[in-house]
Amino acid sequence: MPDSDLLPSWRPGPVRTAILEFVRSVTTPGPSFVPPPERNAAFDNDGTLWCEKPVYAQADFLLRRWKAMALADPGRAAGQPWKAVMADDQEWLAGLLEHIPDVIKGVTEAYDGITVGAFDAEVRRFFDTQRHPVLGVPYQQTGFRPMRELVGLLQASEFTVYVCSGGGRDFVRVVSPEMYGIPRQQVIGSGTTLEYRDGEVYRTRGVDEPIDDGPGKPVHIWTRTGYRPLLAGGNADGDIAMLETARLAVLIRHDDAGREFAYDAGAQRALAAAAERDWLVVSMKDDFAEVF
């Protein structure tokens, strides 16, 4: 296929060219060649493969659940994160990442004691019924088309492609095949502790350490794949560790207020690292011909 037919939702330019050159270099016999079993790529999910603003989809999913829990058991509203949900404390809720211990408590208790299959069905129901609050479409339609094309190009080039989400593995898994063409077993992410009894796997009230963010990402990638990623893509400070282990590091920059959202908050360190280490910075405004 001629280059001009590849990655059609990417604008021609140095970024698209650098990606195509990289893929060619590792798939063509020569000094940079990498045999297919070692061709691996890992992409962060929120803000990299799909839209993460104004809220993470998983936060939307959890807020609904926390509200239902507090309505069913009003005593819960004495503690976070249930208190913030019931008080509609937008400031607290907007800063979820500043309240990690409370959030983890909320995450692990939200579906404590149900089977992984029942949790899967809850997530499926969320995606079947809820819409993105700004874009007005089901969350499954908020993936970035250029990134879906990149995943497809890598897979066609015999890469094994993983999602590597700071969010929940068992949340992302439910839509990853249909959204990205990435099968369930190739979703890496954070998880609650699990327990087996009598033929079923149950969620329990703990979190698997480390969570799959920051320095946890390279640990999860090794654990799950047995390789360092050949190509990694991210968009935020939590992706720095993963990006620095990859041969090609791709950093998505959210600078398109018209078609998506424009923000560098949470990515300043990553942008500085990109400049220092010559990572490939993708401007959504300049490099994406289409976004969704």
Next chain:
Amino acid sequence: MPDSDLLPSWRPGPVRTAILEFVRSVTTPGPSFVPPPERNAAFDNDGTLWCEKPVYAQADFLLRRWKAMALADPGRAAGQPWKAVMADDQEWLAGLLEHIPDVIKGVTEAYDGITVGAFDAEVRRFFDTQRHPVLGVPYQQTGFRPMRELVGLLQASEFTVYVCSGGGRDFVRVVSPEMYGIPRQQVIGSGTTLEYRDGEVYRTRGVDEPIDDGPGKPVHIWTRTGYRPLLAGGNADGDIAMLETARLAVLIRHDDAGREFAYDAGAQRALAAAAERDWLVVSMKDDFAEVF
């Protein structure tokens, strides 16, 4: 391909027929059909895919390391498992599974603080230089040929096939591609805790809970695959939980003293469960035309 050409190292009979029937039933349109993404199989490693007697290969690997550690630092010989190694306490060493806390201490300290890449190289060196103490061949040649054929048949039938070892994931990974045609990312197993810093993933002195044995196996399989196994194969009591989650459970029975080893020790509960639940019991003596 006609049935008679499939699984050539299996003797014709009800066991081989049941396996072929099962594979046909899930791959042929009809009530038992399973779409390819959901076709998953998980096999225990020690005693199921390769020989585990007279010692686990990983035990051989560790005993050598423990001895080197105690020679370098004689104070270590005051505590287990170093004490047993230095005293050549065969009774203690033969019952490793009865000393799990000491063994875990030995496992996690043996390669504490080195990178996962350096550990990989240590394992590679072991396999390149050591031989099975009874069979006299490199450990890589102690895999069971009929099981390798079964893995291949499943892969040709669009199954994703996993090793699910109670032993170390990062140990088995090194030889799984060459021995079984199972890629590194499809090796599930126990692991030490890991830590990322400055571009590298290091082994640290802890164990990831649960270990991948007994009730830990279905937990690891879910975590790694997002599915229950369609087919699972094991040979010991530690495989019962995994086997009871599978649609087809295959239990290997070591009853061939002439060509391998004959023992039911450690498998009595599994054999009882197999009889009760109609699992498929494979007699190595009767059902394997060739063993290695």
